[in-house]
Amino acid sequence: MIGELETTKSVFEIEATKSGYFVALVEEKKEVEVNQLIAIICNDLETLNKYKEKQIPKKRITNSTKTIATKKAAHLAKKHNIELNDLAIHGRIINTKDVYAFANKHEQEEKNSSIENFTCDGIPHPLVIYGAGAGGLIVKETVEQCGNYQVVCFLDDNLAINQVWNVPVFHSSLITKLVEKKVKHCFCAVANGVVRLKIAQLILDTGMELINVVHPHSYISSSANIGAGNHIKSGAIIENNSDIGNNCIIDNGVVIAHDNKIKDGCHLAPGVSLGSNIEVGKCAVLGVGVSVSTNIVIGDYCIISVGSSVTSNIEKNSLVEGVPGKLVGRRNIGK
Amino acid sequence: MYNGQVSVPIVIRTPMGGGRGYGPTHSQSIESMFLNVPGLFIVSPSIFHNPGGLLANSVTEINDPVLFIENKLLYPEKVLIEGDSPQYLQIKEHDSEISGFPTMELSYDSSNEPDIVIIAYSRMASIALELSKKLFYEDEILINIAVPSLLKPIPNKNLTEIASRAKGVLVLEEGNETGGWGSEVATQLNTSLFNELKIPVHRLGGAQESVIPCAQKMEERILPNKKSLLKKINEIYRKIP
Secondary structure: OOEEEEOOOOEEEEOOOOOOEEEEOOOOOOOOOOOOOOEEEEOOHHHHHHHHHOOOOOOOOOOOOOOOEOHHHHHHHHHOOOOHHHHOOOOOOEOHHHHHHHHHHHHHHHHHHHHOOOOOOOOOOEEEEEOOOHHHHHHHHHHHHHOOOEEEEEEEOOOOOOEEOOEEEEEHHHHHHHHHOOOOEEEEOOOOHHHHHHHHHHHHHOOOEEOOEEOOOOEEOOOOEEOOOOEEOOOOEEOOOOEEOOOOEEOOOOEEOOOOEEOOOOEEOOOOEEOOOOEEOOOOEEOOOOEEOOOOEEOOOOEEOOOOEEOOOEOOOEEEEOOOOEEEEEOOOOO | OOOOOOOOOOEEEEEEOOOOOOOOOOOOOHHHHHOOOOOOEEEOOOOOOOHHHHHHHHHHOOOOOEEEEEEHHHOOOOOOOOOOOOOOOEEEEEOOOOOOOOEEEEEOOOOOOOOEEEEEOOHHHHHHHHHHHHHHHHHOOOEEEEEEOEEEOOOHHHHHHHHOOOOEEEEEEEEEOOOOHHHHHHHHHHHHOOOOOOOOOEEEEEOOOOOOOOOHHHHHHHOOOHHHHHHHHHHHHHHOO
16 A cells, blocks of 8 residues: 545545555645646666656647658658658648648649650641540540541640550640640540530630541531531441531441431440431430430430430430330439 | 516536446436426536636526536546647637537548547547547548537537538437437437438447446446447448448
8 A cells, every 4th residue: 555545535545556666756745736646656766766856747738840640641651752741731630631632742743844845846736635544545546547636645634644655644734835835736535524525615715726536437428517526436427417516425336317416515325326306415425325216305414324215305414214215313413 | 487587597516427436326427317407508518618618608698597517527637728739639619509608629630521520528528539539640530529518408500510511420428328418419410410411320328227336347338438439430430431
């Protein structure tokens, strides 16, 4: 027993929790503060003497300027050879988002400097493709087959891609730099129709022109009208008096009979067959093998599921599936 | 009784809570028993509030009876003074509908939306905060703590605003879950945030239908502690889509 604690109600005996050397840190009958350390038990004489001579300082928690990170953030920083102090974040705990943001910023700065050396001098019709994914590569191949333009670089939102098929990839924020480098033509190869339209507008705002990419093995009637920024793929057939808007994807083997109207941003997937006098709304997606009967209006932003057939008008924002096609859901965009 | 023509401006201070091995008669959380009394206010300070200010406001700002309940284990704890809060803790004060009784929101990263919000008052808020720091540091699970000072009427507006940003919500209390403060808060939040919440509001309270033992090891098993809270947080986190 090393002491007694006396309260108004009872007396408690205080037992030693370990064996060792006991030293009282306060004198008898002295008033102490709540939570103040009044005694310790040490393992050896050396520690005992140390505590005998000096007073234990009060603990005071303050906000520190020391850099502190979560375990995941510290591990990630070490993996990417990043010094946590370089993030210059104080007053809060660094997390993995902060490390990623720093790494991306660093990469972007490196990319910014790489475009300084880029040139397309001597190339008569340089073309930049926005979107370095699968769609962009198909566009590149088609452009090379046509021979009208030469793909000089890609633009992409993903900083991690530096090069695709020996063609440099720059971050999309550097588009204005390409205009300075006299690149006048661009193609937007983004899969999502809504996003594709937004990016197409951004491209036009820089002063670049959007081109159509038409595969030599497609057929377009001389009386059909095609807007700008469209991708007409191999095997596609567009018959008399049909209108294709801007930034559409008319995929392999699509058949568009006469007097049809396809609005901006649509995607007609491989094998879609349209009768005549059909209107397909803005940013609609018709899945693989969809067939549409004559005199039908499909509203904006609709999605028609793979293999479905459309035999009656479809309201905008609808999800349709089946033979005959039935409404199975609604989309939220375009409201 | 007098159709509001007579007011009884009285403040009753009383301790509550266990954790000291004082046994069943000195360890209860009595506030839940008074939730059903019309016209009664219940205030509970924590180290994240200004207890003296809350007591003063209870006397001067409320003309009705106030039950001012204080958790015994908080008596020796230091109140956080502005500018002296634990390392990297961000504290935001939300004014409640009754001025002078704020709800504090504690976060280790207020710039991001939390995974879970724990609503806890008094000593339970301190336990929740300790675990919140550990989980953020080790697993980047962001848990914000909402600490109301006013328990009745429930500051629904503050708690809804804080909880609406989270994917999961837990109400933590020392008293029993059945008929407790947490059950009323959970019901109100489940109603006001029905379309926003990804999963229902969860609760963690003291063990059901049991007196609080005197033996400290047994008392630890009955009252919410870091271990039972961690288990509950894991359960909620796994359910979040």
